[in-house]
Amino acid sequence: MFELSLLCPEDRVDVLSDALDALDALSVSVEDADAQTPAEQALFGEPGMPPPKDGWQRSRMVALFAQETQAQEALQLLSAQDFFEGCRILGVQLLADQDWVRLTQSQFAPVEITPDFWIVPTWHEPPAQAKQIIRLDPGLAFGTGTHPTTRMCLRWIAQHGVQGQRVLDYGCGSGILAIGAAKYGASSIDAVDIDEAAVTSTELNAEANHVRLLAGLPDKAKGQYQTVLANILATPLKVLAPLLCSYVASGGSLVLAGILERQADELKAAYAPWIQLEVADSEDGWILMTAQSVAALA
Numbered sequence: 307m308f309e310l311s312l313l314c315p316e317d318r319v320d321v322l323s324d325a326l327d328a329l330d331a332l333s334v335s336v337e338d339a340d341a342q343t344p345a346e347q348a349l350f351g352e353p354g355m356p357p358p359k360d361g362w363q364r365s366r367m368v369a370l371f372a373q374e375t376q377a378q379e380a381l382q383l384l385s386a387q388d389f390f391e392g393c394r395i396l397g398v399q400l401l402a403d404q405d406w407v408r409l410t411q412s413q414f415a416p417v418e419i420t421p422d423f424w425i426v427p428t429w430h431e432p433p434a435q436a437k438q439i440i441r442l443d444p445g446l447a448f449g450t451g452t453h454p455t456t457r458m459c460l461r462w463i464a465q466h467g468v469q470g471q472r473v474l475d476y477g478c479g480s481g482i483l484a485i486g487a488a489k490y491g492a493s494s495i496d497a498v499d500i501d502e503a504a505v506t507s508t509e510l511n512a513e514a515n516h517v518r519l520l521a522g523l524p525d526k527a528k529g530q531y532q533t534v535l536a537n538i539l540a541t542p543l544k545v546l547a548p549l550l551c552s553y554v555a556s557g558g559s560l561v562l563a564g565i566l567e568r569q570a571d572e573l574k575a576a577y578a579p580w581i582q583l584e585v586a587d588s589e590d591g592w593i594l595m596t597a598q599s600v601a602a603l604a
């Protein structure tokens with residue numbers, strides 16, 4: 307395989323991508339040409355909200371070709387086009403054969419939640435100090451333990467304990483929080499998600515970890531729980547406020563993640579009619595917000 311690399315401004319990405327496709331590129335990838343530099347631009351938005359920007363100021367595009375002659379022809383054809391003005395060829399190079407499985411696996415090392423509690427891919431030996439582990443491989447559903455929001459929820463479970471509790475994992479993804487709750491002694495766990503693939507993934511991961519739980523679509527959540535965990539994103543968490551609060555048993559805990567530091571006040575306000583949220587943890591600009599439901603008076 308041969309890689310043709312180009313540098314182009316934001317407004318040329320679509321036209322160049324279409325042209326490379328028409329020139330039989332096997333794949334075209336686009337990345338921020340300024341990644342890992344002070345000029346790097348973060349481009350994330352929330353569901354239902356417009357992204358802050360459509361693309362990066364300068365993109366590095368890489369097209370993959372089966373033959374070197376195809377890559378060289380593409381290079382010459384593109385350079386002659388009007389729309390290529392302002393773009394630059396970075397070069398054509400041979401892409402050496404790789405063991406892609408091994409390469410992918412090497413990117414997923416065991417993740418430390420606490421010194422005792424680790425998430426360990428199946429191809430790794432657990433670290434010697436691990437007393438509690440979750441076995442999990444990257445799959446279709448979110449939640450491998452590498453994201454700060456997942457780690458903060460798991461840390462909360464490990465530090466506060468859920469021994470003997472009925473626990474709800476709302477937005478379970480891979481089921482990692484539900485499995486964590488089981489490892490820390492929850493007696494009954496419901497794990498729900500709007501994505502069917504997440505439900506399947508949760509069931510498979512629970513089985514692989516010898517954990518019993520009930521996974522399903524959100525209508526499977528029923529009654530009240532001593533701990534309700536939801537790692538989604540600020541906008542859906544605000545919409546879900548009355549529902550999630552209705553699941554928290556008297557004296558129980560609500561644990562929310564997927565919230566950026568600057569969103570703390572809007573989340574507090576959205577939940578204020580039911581429960582008083584506080585920031586309990588933070589990592590890499592993300593926060594964990596928790597609340598305890600007021601115990602009913604006897």
Ligand SMILES: C[S@@+](CC[C@H](N)C(=O)[O-])C[C@H]1O[C@@H](n2cnc3c(N)ncnc32)[C@H](O)[C@@H]1O
Nearest residue numbers: 448449456477478479499500501504537538542
């Ligand atoms: C960020 S992932 C979290 C996965 C996992 N719980 C973790 O902590 O790593 C959010 C999950 O919430 C699910 N989700 C999003 N909106 C939802 C909603 N309104 N109701 C239920 N699940 C939802 C998504 O499908 C996704 O699997």
